[in-house]
Amino acid sequence: MERSERFQLFLDELMSATAVASIEEAKLLLEQTLVRIENEHSGVPDNPDGWQNDGRMYPPKEDRRRSISNEVVAVYDSRGHRISFGHNGSIRIEIRRGLGKGTIVLDKPGQDGKTLP
Amino acid sequence: MxxxxxxxxxxxxxxxxxxxxxxxxxxxxxxxxxxxxxxxxxxxxxxxxxxxxxxxxxxxxxxxxxxxxxxxxxxxxxxxxxxxxxxxxxRTPTSADVPVSIAQLRKLRGRMQKEVAEALGISKSGLSQIETSAAMGTVQIDTLQKLIESLGGRLKISATFPDGMERRVSVGH
The missing domain is CATH 3.10.110 (Ubiquitin Conjugating Enzyme)
Incomplete structure (x- = not known):
């Protein structure tokens, strides 16, 4: 499956997953969803310690957490995208570079039904 | 730095x-x-x-x-x-698929000829000859494998066919 298709599948499955209630749970949900989809559809073995592009999408690790993070929202920068996790379990993914800059591609509410402000 | x-x-x-x-x-x-x-x-x-x-x-x-x-x-x-x-x-897009020469790869890994030659137990001129032969396509696979390993990497060789099939080819260990 092409990367763009896998990315859309990831967004769809993440959006439809049961909402969670904390930053940690939200980050884990994103990780597990992406790893499962890439395992099933990318054809590329998981190499979480790699750095160079191998054709597979990887969830953000702690070394991508940004200094603007706080107890209310944890912000991570991935390739061309910003991923924010809210303390209520909400998740937002937005394009932060290049064509489509500023576009929010996923805005998942937390368990309390609220999205990030 | x-x-x-x-x-x-x-x-x-x-x-x-x-x-x-x-x-x-x-x-x-x-x-x-x-x-x-x-x-x-x-x-x-x-x-x-x-x-x-x-x-x-x-x-x-x-x-x-x-x-x-x-x-x-x-x-x-x-x-x-x-x-x-x-x-x-x-405005050139980068791509991880763009091939590089062995000499370019060594530089991308931040390694000097002298230190790589020492790691391989050969002379600097010997390494230079290997890099030249690699660029010309006449280097032996086991030599290439040792050189890549000295840079901390692993050599992978794959074959692709017109019908879309692509497979890694096993060479040595």
């Missing part, structure tokens, strides 16, 4: 392209990635990420794919800055 050193080397680029947007993203922890993003009005974007001891990782183009790794790696700030300047000037 810090990320700030790298940023200072890009000052001429900022002056040459005042319309470009330069944004630095700071890590939450000292051991995290520093990220520089350069956006041009035509949609072309360059991202540079850095952390010790990995070096500088670069990806460039109009579309930067979610969660993918960097395309090119540079060990030092001057080489990374020069590459960024070239990418901005030419």
């Amino acid at each position: 810090t990320f700030q050193t790298f940023l200072s080397l890009l000052e001429p680029l900022r002056a040459e392209y005042p319309e470009a947007e330069f944004e630095v993203s700071e890590p939450a922890a000292p051991s995290g990635f520093w990220i520089l993003s350069i956006d041009l009005p035509d949609g072309f974007s360059v991202e540079v990420e850095w952390k010790r001891p990995l070096g500088f990782g670069i990806a460039a183009g109009p579309n930067l794919a979610f969660g993918e790794g960097v395309h090119e790696v540079f060990a030092n700030a001057p080489d990374a800055a020069a590459r960024v300047a070239h990418l901005v000037a030419t």
